[in-house]
Amino acid sequence: MNKHWIISLVLTAVVLGIGITGFFMIKGTIPGQLDQPSSILLENNASIEEDKAGETALKDIIQEAQTKVVKIELADGSIGSGFLYNDMGDVITNAHVVHGVKEVTIVTSDEQQFTGTVIGISSDIDIALVRVEGLQGLEPLSIRMDKVEVGEDVLALGNPLGLDNTVTTGIISGVGRDFELPPYTYSDAYQISAPIAPGNSGGPLLLSETGEVIGINSAASEVGTIGFSIPIIDVLSLIKGWSASPMTTLPGVE
Amino acid sequence: MNKHWIISLVLTAVVLGIGITGFFMIKGTIPGQLDQPSSILLENNASIEEDKAGETALKDIIQEAQTKVVKIELADGSIGSGFLYNDMGDVITNAHVVHGVKEVTIVTSDEQQFTGTVIGISSDIDIALVRVEGLQGLEPLSIRMDKVEVGEDVLALGNPLGLDNTVTTGIISGVGRDFELPPYTYSDAYQISAPIAPGNSGGPLLLSETGEVIGINSAASEVGTIGFSIPIIDVLSLIKGWSASPMTTLPGVE
């Protein structure tokens, strides 16, 4: 019985952990020493053609996608991730990344900095949209217009712990996940095995085969490499609405 | 020297951690919010044929296997995993999942509930067998009749943190692992890199290439994505014995 008590304690920690991890990705100063410029090495391009077709495709997909993924920095030093959604410079991210602010700093994969303005944010769905004038005219990531199944190979792009231009691989480990990380409700989310960490929030989940966006990486448990990603087709109408009619007042911002 | 002391402390925690994780998977109430129905989306079936042959096979193997993997729930709210072993409705799981009880609730991947009766359990090997009359006649998972080598691609199926119908991928990272998580002794176990977490206990480890069962996922360390799986061929005679001659009294159950 004593043993049971110990176990309950540990599992409680896990549950709290999931909550903390959710917020964890919201705010927090990433240490400067980990937040270094990273460049994609191109020295090996000559040898790429020698690779197997499949591998070339994956590296090409990653390099192409990374140019459309950004780091989002807040004045308080907290960071998150985001990705280009249309040719108007609109960047999708999590609501928890930009909650409470109107302006953010956007850093591209080649270290250019821009100012972005939050033009849409939900109070219960963990999605927001940031308009970045300096990114207007750039081609965005493609979006997969249907849901995917368990077992699909996926890529998670973003800035875990502030490590720019990070990519990890995994699969769709589960589907249909419903849970709450107040104030947000997650419905029908993907469960992924691609490792994500604080700083990944708002970054895209891509189908490895095509490079299309299928989700927005949003939360993680503290055990077992279990991440959660919001299916992008479930929030597209919300995002389109903000893009067409930007919000003029934001919740929590005076 | 002070530094050494700190390090010893940390490593001690890791060792305890392995112990705790072992038990961790035994008992413990999984939070309701994570324990949602999950359904396998079939909308994309039309596009499956367009996929590369290899990927289709993996998704097919996963979908087929998931119908033979069950969640095991105890009256105290703790959960584990198990899988169909023969056409008599016998489900293999870990002894630590069903220790101390005679009846358990079995939940299939399509959310059907059945009552299962523990008909075999070992006191020192972490294996048990549960008979589920409602599952009689169903075709079981295939079993690989020899050991596999380091480097093989594997799938781990089960219910980590209560997340139903979860599957993760990895490889056989090591073989021949011997360790103790009292009262159980693990001999010649597989070490796997497929992430597993509390709730995965008793679920099957499959060879990705064929979908055959090679092990029973049983324990994990708290660092480094290190899991352990009992080779199924090492415990088959024990299981066959219970299936032919069910135990009438169970240790720890009056």
Add this chain to the structure above:
Amino acid sequence: MNKHWIISLVLTAVVLGIGITGFFMIKGTIPGQLDQPSSILLENNASIEEDKAGETALKDIIQEAQTKVVKIELADGSIGSGFLYNDMGDVITNAHVVHGVKEVTIVTSDEQQFTGTVIGISSDIDIALVRVEGLQGLEPLSIRMDKVEVGEDVLALGNPLGLDNTVTTGIISGVGRDFELPPYTYSDAYQISAPIAPGNSGGPLLLSETGEVIGINSAASEVGTIGFSIPIIDVLSLIKGWSASPMTTLPGVE
């Protein structure tokens, strides 16, 4: 605001965690129960030819490479990993694995024991060289003479938690990482998603496609399966220098 405070606390722990993990891999008694002989099972060799060409190659690469990866044990019970660099029996490892000692015990994948002598160690770059007379004449691992890109498939070999002959798979998740784990400075390091844990330090990072060494696995964060590997071509001249002119006095060793 209170929430922010909690989050800062958690992130501080992560930062410390990275530091601790760095040292974590330096010293510490790995529990005997985890430190069991492991043998590569060869029973299935007959079936290897039936496998797909790609998979055969991976298992062959792993089995071949494991014979050139060693466990390094210190008198105080701490352990690390290393790998054969040339036919003079010189083994590359991390400086933090052998810091403060002149002689170490080398254990090969087939459980042979040898004495090794530290013949080169840096005080600021986390690299050392150990000469093992008993390994002279053996063919070493091949070294990749250029840098690799994000997205490459990699293998990490070593002894996490003392688990001999462990191999994990992942990708190059990032490049150009610069950070400090005093007294060591890491420059332009690879970030990897292959899980590593204490005991992996000094082990080789291999390109999965060819089995060539591309890095020396050296540190890990405590979250998100984030490991760091020192690019081998950046330290080759240092290593060659030690091999040609062994150090006679070592820092921190009287």
